Amino acid sequence: MDRNQTSFLYDIEFMSVSFSYPDLEVLEDVSLQVKKGEFLAVIGPNGAGKTTLLKLILGLLKPTSGKVLVFGKNINEHPSIRKQIGYVPQMSKIDYSFPINVEDFVLTGRYATIGPGRLPHKYDRLAVNETLEKTGLQSLRRKQIGKLSGGQRQRIMIARALINNPDMLILDEPTTAVDPKNSESLYELLLTLHQQRITILTVSHDIGVIAQYVDTIACVNRKVFVHDRPEKGITDETLTEMYGREAAFFHHGIVPHIVVRKSSPVHYCAGETTEDVENQHKT
Numbered sequence: 001m002d003r004n005q006t007s008f009l010y011d012i013e014f015m016s017v018s019f020s021y022p023d024l025e026v027l028e029d030v031s032l033q034v035k036k037g038e039f040l041a042v043i044g045p046n047g048a049g050k051t052t053l054l055k056l057i058l059g060l061l062k063p064t065s066g067k068v069l070v071f072g073k074n075i076n077e078h079p080s081i082r083k084q085i086g087y088v089p090q091m092s093k094i095d096y097s098f099p100i101n102v103e104d105f106v107l108t109g110r111y112a113t114i115g116p117g118r119l120p121h122k123y124d125r126l127a128v129n130e131t132l133e134k135t136g137l138q139s140l141r142r143k144q145i146g147k148l149s150g151g152q153r154q155r156i157m158i159a160r161a162l163i164n165n166p167d168m169l170i171l172d173e174p175t176t177a178v179d180p181k182n183s184e185s186l187y188e189l190l191l192t193l194h195q196q197r198i199t200i201l202t203v204s205h206d207i208g209v210i211a212q213y214v215d216t217i218a219c220v221n222r223k224v225f226v227h228d229r230p231e232k233g234i235t236d237e238t239l240t241e242m243y244g245r246e247a248a249f250f251h252h253g254i255v256p257h258i259v260v261r262k263s264s265p266v267h268y269c270a271g272e273t274t275e276d277v278e279n280q281h282k283t
């Protein structure tokens with residue numbers, strides 16, 4: 001599909017979407033629009049539904065009600081759209097003891113295009129070279145993935161997701177197990193990709209840092225509230241508005257962490273009413 005000749009308004013559009021697992025309603029009446037080239041951070045407490053939101057965009061789950069459009073189409077009815085999306089899952093889902101080096105790992109992102117039982121073409125190797133260059137991984141190309149640092153492991157995941165030149169990149173907590181310096185370097189890489197007009201949606205817990213890079217922040221907590229990036233980054237006041245009175249930044253090292261006291265009974269998102277929160281706690 002040539003995106004320049006299509007007429008959809010948003011790369012991602014949620015239209016009154018609700019989603020439940022068999023015994024648990026996770027997302028309720030979510031409406032969300034993400035423009036072409038937008039850089040969006042998805043934040044929210046543990047178990048709030050962030051990964052579920054990503055899986056709905058990827059067509060791995062179907063809404064219980066409402067509609068999810070990706071590039072103007074229902075991804076469940078048009079699964080080929082998935083090829084235009086690069087996905088970086090949570091790090092814990094990957095087995096790094098698998099004996100494979102960086103370039104062969106990045107090439108695995110091409111397997112669906114190469115086809116089962118076929119050998120990679122020279123164009124596939126060229127795509128690997130280009131992607132390694134784009135992600136600053138050339139010097140590590142022969143290194144076994146098990147010997148990489150946390151930051152390098154995430155970088156190869158991003159490289160694998162980029163190898164088919166996707167129009168959209170979706171990342172689920174890309175800086176988990178990555179030290180603060182390398183986290184910033186990963187966000188710088190995402191910023192460079194954003195400047196190349198790739199639409200980026202990333203789940204993040206580094207909300208103090210991510211706010212400097214993104215255009216918009218979606219706060220997920222069963223419902224979704226979207227905020228423009230605060231001009232002065234996220235302050236303790238904004239944080240309180242999003243997470244509740246018991247939340248605060250905890251500053252050590254380069255990356256400020258968010259802390260929500262365990263005793264905190266509720267998590268608010270800006271835009272939520274007290275009634276919304278009370279209803280969440282009734283269920």
Ligand SMILES: Nc1ncnc2c1ncn2[C@@H]1O[C@H](COP(=O)(O)OP(=O)(O)OP(=O)(O)O)[C@@H](O)[C@H]1O
Pocket residue numbers: 021022024026044045046047048049050051052053
């Ligand atoms: N396959 C499943 N079946 C039933 N419940 C599930 C399933 N997957 C997730 N859940 C539950 O749905 C809720 C939302 O999960 P989800 O993984 O979307 O949250 P999250 O915001 O990404 O959390 P975290 O920050 O901890 O990764 C959680 O309560 C989780 O336990």
